[in-house]
Amino acid sequence: MSLLGGIDLGGTKVQAVVVGDDLRVLGDARLPTPTTGGPQDVADAMAAALREAAEGHGDPVAIGVGSPGVIDEAAGVVSSARNLPGWEGSFPLAGALQHALGVPIAIGNDVNVATDAEFELGAAREFTSLLGVFWGTGVGGGIVLDSKPWTGRGAAAEIGHVVVEIGGSRCPCGRRGCMEAYAGRGAMELRARKLVDEGRKSVLFEIMEERGRPRLTSGIWKRALDRDDDLAHELVDRAVRALGAGVASAVNVLDVEAVVIGGGLGLKLGEPYAERLRVAMQPHLFASERPPAIRLAALGDLGGAIGAALLARRLA
C-alpha cells in the first residue's frame, strides 16, 4: 500500500494525517504552530507533525500541504502568510519540506483543499457543485463546479470579502462592509472588546481568562452562548445575518447544489447554527424555491489535512 501524507498549516496548529490507498486516515498528529522564529521553524514543526502521524504506518510516497497566504503552486512558494511568524515575505515551503522528509511536496490553498476533501469524501459527496464556507478567524471559501475546483486566477471564493453593507463596518482586511467585518471571529472579538470597554457586560473575556487563552476561541464563544451571554448572542446573531446575506449572494452568482459549513466557529456551533444560516439566507436567495443543501463539514478538524493528502495524489 502506498501512503500519502497531508498537512494543514493553520495559525494556531499544524494538523498532519497519513492516509492509505482508500484515503482512510491511518494516523494523525497535531502540534502547535510556532509563534516565534520564522518560516523554517514552522516547516520544522510541520515535518515533525507528519513524522508523528506516520509513525508505525511507514513513510508516505508524497505529501500535500494546505497553506494560508499567497501560494505559487508551481514553485512551491508561500508568501504573505501574515498569521505565521516572520512570514511577511516569500518562503520555499515545498523545498524545505522535501529536504526534511525526502518525498515530493504539493502545496495548495488551505480552504480550497478542505473544500475538495468535503466534496470527495465528506458532506458533499453526492453533489457536483459546492461552495465551502469556512467560518473561523476570517471567513474563507472554496468552490467546486462541475466536479472540479474553481480557483479563478488564484483568488476565487474570497467570500469573506463579499460586500454586505456599502460603507459598513471596517474589516480586518482594511476594506469596509465585507461579510468578514461582521462574521469573522477576529472582527467579532474586536467589537466585543470595544463594547466591553464601553461598559457592556459579558462573560466572554472572563471565560477567556479562566481558560488561559490569549483570544476568544470558537469554544469560548460557544460557552458564552451556552451561558446565555447577551453580548455573545448579539454578536453571533449579527454574524449569522451577515453570513446569510453574503453566502446567499455567492449562491445567487454560482447557483451551486450545496453549501458546506466548516471552520472553527462553524464546527463548534454546529447544526443549530447551520439551520440558522439556512433561515438567514432564505430572504436573499434568487431561486428561493430550491435553496442549495446546507451541510456541516463532515470531516471536522481533519478536513484540511485530508484535503492536502488528496492534493498529493498527483505526485504519487
Next chain:
Amino acid sequence: MSLLGGIDLGGTKVQAVVVGDDLRVLGDARLPTPTTGGPQDVADAMAAALREAAEGHGDPVAIGVGSPGVIDEAAGVVSSARNLPGWEGSFPLAGALQHALGVPIAIGNDVNVATDAEFELGAAREFTSLLGVFWGTGVGGGIVLDSKPWTGRGAAAEIGHVVVEIGGSRCPCGRRGCMEAYAGRGAMELRARKLVDEGRKSVLFEIMEERGRPRLTSGIWKRALDRDDDLAHELVDRAVRALGAGVASAVNVLDVEAVVIGGGLGLKLGEPYAERLRVAMQPHLFASERPPAIRLAALGDLGGAIGAALLARRLA
C-alpha cells in the same frame, strides 16, 4: 453557405439577425414586442422579424433564441416571462417557432447568450473567464469560466440580486438590499417618481413626455445627465455605487479575468461610466492589485441576437 438565425426577445423589442458560416451578420431586423395579446402573438412577431432579417440571404438552417423568463432548454418551453404580455404561465416557444419557420429552434437565457457572444466574438475574445453585466431595466449577468458558460442549476449569474445592503431598499423582485434595487432602471424610475412627487425638481419626466415615452428609457437618463439634472446625477451615482460593490463581490467569488458591461444603460452611458464602475469596484476588490479588465460590450444592441445564433450552431 449555411445560414444561422438568432432572435433576441426583449420586453420592448424583438431583434433578429441572420449570420453566415463566419458568424458575420448578413441581415438584421427589429420589431416592437407586442404589448397586448399573448405568447403566440409574441412568437408571430419573432417569426416576422427573423423572416425580415433573412430576406435576400436565404433561409437559415437553424435558429437560436435568447429569451427572458424561466427556460426549459430541453423542452423548448419558456415560463414566467413577466415582462411579456400574457406570459405568466408556460408556452412552448420552440415548437411555435419551428411550426412558423420550419427549422430546428434552440432556446437559451437572453443574458447568457449575450455573454457568450461577447466572449466568442466581442469584447472578451482574448479571455478565458468572464462576467457579463447587463445594466438595463434590471441587472442581469452571464458567466464564462474556463471558456465554457457556467449556468449552475439554471439560475447562476443572478448578479442583480447580490445583496449590497442588508435590510436596504426594496427591489422590484420583492427582496431587500439587492444591487438591482439601486442600479436597475426600473427601480431607479420608481425612486425618481417618488422623489419628484415629494417635490424634487428634475427634467427626467419632462424629457419623457417630450419624447412620447411611457417610461424612463436609457436614452432619457442620458439626456438628463447631459443637461446636468441633479436628480438624474444623484440616482445614477447611487446606481454606480451599488454596481461597484455588487460586481466587485461577484468578482471576489469568481476571480474572472474580465467584466463586460452591456445592457441599455451600460451601452447608452458608455465608456465614461465603465470607468466610473472601475473606480467604484476598486475599494471592494480582494485582489485589488490586479483588477479584472472592464470592457464595454462590443456587439452593442445586436449582441443578444448574435449570441442566440451561436446557440443554433449545435442544431445546424
